[in-house]
Amino acid sequence: SAVISQKPSRDICQRGTSLTIQCQVDSQVTMMFWYRQQPGQSLTLIATANQGSEATYESGFVIDKFPISRPNLTFSTLTVSNMSPEDSSIYLCSVPEGAYGYTFGSGTRLTVV
């Protein structure tokens, strides 16, 4: 099964700054998904990142706030820009695995102060 290395695992950031989260996959994948998990909540899809094209954002998420890069088939970054305390969440990346499964990164626990 695919293995995802997600960094950083946690960070505490000042409001108004930006944080870039990285996901490295040990195999080539076409699609990568980015999720947000707010405290005590479920996972909400932020965007789908395909290599070689612009990411597709879900309703309520915009590129200026959450720019995504996908330079190759094994790597992607999500930036949380101009952070506020409301951005404090766990951010996870995920890739399809085989025909039906999904693998998740271990998550980035972000606290904005």
Add this chain to the structure above:
Amino acid sequence: AQSVTQLDSQVPVFEEAPVELRCNYSSSVSVYLFWYVQYPNQGLQLLLKYLSGSTLVKGINGFEAEFNKSQTSFHLRKPSVHISDTAEYFCAVRPLSGNTPLVFGKGTRLSVIA
């Protein structure tokens, strides 16, 4: 579009007792169904999944789930829980076609009491 409802946000249960975590879904197309577990301060781990065939699916750590198409349910069960089962459990679905992302329920917090 799909939606997932986990009927219980929190389930406390005594150690060695049975537990059932309920999950209902809504979809206009056929779906695959999943249960994931998230231990404190950890990522998501797949417990089990239903793709086709037998409606009773066995997963890791002694968990099983039964797919009921008529009731659009996929409840998770374990006959005897352990302290180590304390975690957040998420039910998720995705359509059969394409590599579409999972749609998650809000999660059920299982607390096992000694």
